[in-house]
Amino acid sequence: MGTSLNVKQALEKQGFKVTVIDNPNGNQLRNSIKKFIDDYGYIRNNRLVIFFAGHGHTRQKTKGYLVPIDAPDANLDERGFLKAALPMQQIMTWAELMEAKHALFVFDSCFSGTIFKQRSQANFTNAYIRDVMNKPVRQFLTAGDADEKVPAKSVFTPLFIRGLEGEADYTKDGYVTGNELGLFLRQNLSEYTKTQTPQFGTIRNPDLDQGDIVFRGSNPTIISFPPLPPNNLNRPIERSQTKPKPESKTEAIIIETLPILPKPKPKPRPANLSLPQLLADKRWSEANDKTWEKLIQEGDTNNSGYLESHEVESLNCQTLINIDDLWRKYSNEKYGFGVQRGVYLETHRTMSLKQSNMDTYTKFAKRLGWYQNNQWISVNNSVPSQSGFFPIWFVHKGQLGKYPFGLPRDPNLLRDPAAIWGSPGTMLAEKLQQCPI
Numbered sequence: 001m002g003t004s005l006n007v008k009q010a011l012e013k014q015g016f017k018v019t020v021i022d023n024p025n026g027n028q029l030r031n032s033i034k035k036f037i038d039d040y041g042y043i044r045n046n047r048l049v050i051f052f053a054g055h056g057h058t059r060q061k062t063k064g065y066l067v068p069i070d071a072p073d074a075n076l077d078e079r080g081f082l083k084a085a086l087p088m089q090q091i092m093t094w095a096e097l098m099e100a101k102h103a104l105f106v107f108d109s110c111f112s113g114t115i116f117k118q119r120s121q122a123n124f125t126n127a128y129i130r131d132v133m134n135k136p137v138r139q140f141l142t143a144g145d146a147d148e149k150v151p152a153k154s155v156f157t158p159l160f161i162r163g164l165e166g167e168a169d170y171t172k173d174g175y176v177t178g179n180e181l182g183l184f185l186r187q188n189l190s191e192y193t194k195t196q197t198p199q200f201g202t203i204r205n206p207d208l209d210q211g212d213i214v215f216r217g218s219n220p221t222i223i224s225f226p227p228l229p230p231n232n233l234n235r236p237i238e239r240s241q242t243k244p245k246p247e248s249k250t251e252a253i254i255i256e257t258l259p260i261l262p263k264p265k266p267k268p269r270p271a272n273l274s275l276p277q278l279l280a281d282k283r284w285s286e287a288n289d290k291t292w293e294k295l296i297q298e299g300d301t302n303n304s305g306y307l308e309s310h311e312v313e314s315l316n317c318q319t320l321i322n323i324d325d326l327w328r329k330y331s332n333e334k335y336g337f338g339v340q341r342g343v344y345l346e347t348h349r350t351m352s353l354k355q356s357n358m359d360t361y362t363k364f365a366k367r368l369g370w371y372q373n374n375q376w377i378s379v380n381n382s383v384p385s386q387s388g389f390f391p392i393w394f395v396h397k398g399q400l401g402k403y404p405f406g407l408p409r410d411p412n413l414l415r416d417p418a419a420i421w422g423s424p425g426t427m428l429a430e431k432l433q434q435c436p437i
Helices: 002-013 026-040 078-084 088-097 126-132 156-167 178-191 275-280 284-299 309-313 317-330 337-348 358-368 423-434
Strands: 017-022 047-053 055-059 063-067 102-110 116-118 137-144 175-177 199-203 214-216 250-256
Touching: 002 017, 002 047, 002 156, 002 250, 017 026, 026 047, 026 088, 026 250, 063 088, 063 102, 088 102, 088 199, 102 156, 137 156, 137 178, 156 175, 156 178, 175 178, 178 199, 275 284, 275 317, 284 317, 309 423, 317 337, 317 423, 337 358, 337 423
Parallel strands: 017 250, 047 102, 047 250, 055 102, 102 137
Antiparallel strands: 055 063, 116 199, 137 199, 175 214
């Protein structure tokens, strides 16, 4: 991943051996940091960097958390979030228990910074560097404070790398301290984003807040003592000693999680779309409802909500033709009354009422996909795949088009073949024969 690779390369230039963990879940996040500390945190002269790029969260104004990829939204499932997320208090506990001389924790995320002590600007002289390299420290850098938002593309990490490579060297002595990094980020991040205020400081422990981690910048120029290899920057600077103790190591772990993008809000669907609009959007089921709404509106003389045989017989041919034209146009001749009429003639060989019965109608329904696996389709499991599937005819006890989707929602009705077909349905078939569709 881009962030972890760039930070890894920058730290390797400083002599660090780097471990990278991408997209950990809650257990992996906790275990990877704990293992890193177990392996390297209890060796006295070690210099460590723990870098996390991902989401942070603040609860109750002061409690910060690192958010793994499997953590639910804290606002929707607080209990699940707390089980998955890693509290900063645990990080602080590990930081205090460690024996390493210098540890820098960098978080490209935003959460409350009240857990660490803000550090005042130091006088970055040669004497200062000599002094702080002898003292232990637990330093913290975060991309922002509580409730601030980190942009999808980080600006904190590129600035961190630039500072590490020498731009944060305010005294131009060839070395960059953790304190200088914090000052550099706070002064420069505002040029790229107004939504973040980097926080930096030390742990609230008088035994672990006097030192300062030191990195090699560009072209070290300290004259009072010779430049040392990166692995030796954690030791007291003495002219007579240039080799670190064998157990001294510079180790780093980088943990990066993918950004959690906000779910786009669904666009509200305009209410009461016309039949052409629904068909153009290929919203077939809604178009089916609209078709019967139009037919019932025109033919339901009794205001019953459905069509009886005599009402079907009185439907205006032009209305049926117009509806059929729309269905065939927007479905590329796949749906429509005209398509159904052709299938009906093939299965019945006549449009006559006298020749219509349940057996022949079942063949017709099978061809259209209304009758599948020895049962009639229902509203909830219909899959419009076959030609002529729409518009769906539903006849129950002499009522045509009563149900919004064309067929009954009650599964018990689907077990009664006689309930599906009746004279209004055969009347519609004959009506389609009479009209020039």
